[in-house]
């Protein structure tokens with residue numbers, strides 16, 4: 001009996017972990033799609049932006065461009081910063097919500 005209930009708890013724990021994984025695998029070639037941004041995405045986008053976009057030049061100001069221009073800039077710079085499409089999406093969400 002003890003064994004079974006332990007296994008049950010373990011199975012639940014594993015199920016809980018796997019169901020919380022973000023959607024991955026939908027990367028590259030797709031255009032950047034702006035999904036409904038959660039606060040978590042925005043916070044992560046900010047971190048990605050600050051950590052990756054000031055490496056080769058000064059960190060650009062989010063107010064430098066309008067959203068349309070930012071979209072193409074992020075599209076253009078994401079490969080330079082080695083961001084996945086998903087990460088680029090978060091960076092763009094952060095920028096477009098902050099300017």
Ligand code: HEC
Pocket residue numbers: 049052053054055056057060073074077078080081082083091
């Ligand atoms: C590997 C180096 C590198 C990384 C990382 C990088 N950039 Fe750049 N970035 C460049 C270079 C080089 C230019 C100048 C390109 C040119 O003018 O031909 C540039 C130009 C820019 C410009 C000016 C564009 C314009 O039209 O004036 C912006 C804005 C910019 N980057 C934003 C970003 C953002 C946002 C990120 C993070 C996602 C990023 N960069 C990451 C190398 C990088």
